[in-house]
Amino acid sequence: MMRDKQRANNRLGCRSAIWGWLATLFMFLLFVLYACLGDRVTLGDDVELCDPVDHADLADMDPIRVADNAAYVPNQIIVTGTTVDIERVWAEAVDQLPELRGTSCLNKIATGDGGDQLDSDLYEIPPAVDEWDAVAAVYQAVLDLSADGEKVRVFADPNYVIGMEIEGDPVNGHGGLIGSLESAGGLARVAAAAPVQQGNAFDLFRNQWAFEQMAGGLPEAGGDGIEVAIFDTSSYTSGEYTIADRFTLTVREPDRMPLDGPDTSDPKLAHLNVADHGVFAAGLVNGMAPNADIVLVRVLNDTGQGTLRDLLAGLEAYNVARNQELADVVVNLSLGLGFQRPAIREDVAALMARVAALGDPICEEYLAPDNRVPSLQNQMAKMRTEGATIVAAAGNDSLFEPYQQLQLPANFDQVIGVAANNIQTAPSCFTNAGQLSAPGGDGDTGAGLCQPKQITALCAAQGGDCIWALISTVNPATYESGYAYWIGTSFATPLVAGLSAQIMSQTRATTPEQVEGVLMCAATGAAGPLMEPATANPTGAGIPTLFNALDRRCAP
Secondary structure, three states: OHHHHHHHHHHHHHHHHHHHHHHHHHHHHHHHHHHHHOOOOOHHHHEEOOOOOOOOOHHHOOOEEOOOOOOEEEEEEEEEEOHHHHHHHHHHHHHHOHHHOOEEEEEEEEOOOOOOOOEEEEEEOOOOOOHHHHHHHHHHHHHHHOOOOOOOOEEEEEEEEEOOOOOOOOOOOOOOOOEOOOOOOOOOOOOOOEEOOOOOHHHHHHOOHHHHHHHOOOOOOOOOOOEEEEEEOOOOOOEEEEEOOOEEEEEEOOOOOOEEOOOOOOHHHOOOOOOOHHHHHHHHHHHHOOOOEEEEEEOOOOOOOEEHHHHHHHHHHHHHHOOOOOOOEEEEEOOOEOOOOOOOOHHHHHHHHHHHOOOOHHHHHHOOOOOOOHHHHHHHHHHHHOOOEEEEEOOOOOOOOOOOOOOEOOOOOOOEEEEEEOOOOOEOOOOOOOOEEEEOOOOOOOOOOOOHHHHHHHHHHHOOOOOOOEEEEOOOOOOOOOEEEEOOHHHHHHHHHHHHHHHHHHOOOOOHHHHHHHHHHHHHOOOOOOOOOEOOEOOOOOOOOHHHHOOHHHOO
């Protein structure tokens, strides 16, 4: 009996010793962890990271209201990089700026391949943190993590507003430009659409000077097997529509736009009619390439506003729906951020320059002073790698100013930037410089003044084939004839998109580089890569024509 009791006491003593030893070890590990991390908590408590399997869904986003002159959405930034690098950078950024604790993922916008193609995630930062402070913390974290020569590709952008300026003066309250839909990054000074009267509306469309200049008249065929995807506004909901008894337009739109537009009763917006902007562009694509399929993806609301996130999500959703197979696709972007968009804060620009100088060619390209919207350039690079030919409007920022450079995304290397010219083939008075040019109308009726805001009303009053504007399709619910007058680099762009579809369907050009070479040859008579735009020569290589594009001398 005594032996049994002694054995029990021995077992109890052993257990106590083991538990004591484990407690000592646990305290030692806590001490080591504290010594290494100080007061830093786990990343899960700091930042809610985006789920790698999550995908962009506009329906998940609550509508956001921004001030009419806002440059970007408050309390939001877009972070671009690999999932692993984003996690590391957030951990470092919170050390730099502890106020970032509580940052949460709104959703994953785009998914990369783990290499050069990167993820883009939308984050909501705490209200007390300035957007530029958050962006600065990300770039400082990249610099700190790269100190030992390690490559870290992570970028950050404010969630820029892309939309219509509502003042004649291009400078907003932030000292910069809001991107403009109608001007594709430029001016509400370019007029709203005006109706073409019923009767001979189609004949006016068919015989207009723009098609004569680009194709010797309205093409009767071409574009077979090619899809042109237009990212824009839409006056139609999701579905398929027969437009002007000529072509089928497939419309895709989100369940709701996450950005609420300004009050449409605002008298400054009363003259604007921009919901048909995308339908107008679609009519010009069909005019140049009547057999091409046309998809209109709505990324801007009815007053012509959206966000950088909306555009990225629309591009990614289209890309996913196509299974990343874009070799037979032309992307049309008659929108963008103005080249004079709200200035990047000086200290942030300095951090970007330091990251660009680390030796990584992707960082160097995306953070070049003329680019610096890396989330958008990453998406353009991804879609071009997957085979898409991308054309975008140069912008209309040059009214009363020297010719300005391309806006974004037209300025990216992955994109063809299109300027506008008039009936005399001279630069339109409002156009920015582009790599190529196409008819876009003009704001100068001969008086030596650039007044684009007056042009469409003048065209509607006089009727006929107005030499200062283009004619294309709109929703008949807007104008009974189903056609309207409009001007801008926004509408030079779909003419080049349609011509690109012709080239892809009728020549051996199967890559974006080959299509660019044919366009260059079609404008100049000499094959070669597209030239860099120069403000001294705003129409770039000139006007590519269908006749030249199909000439065997331009064959790739």
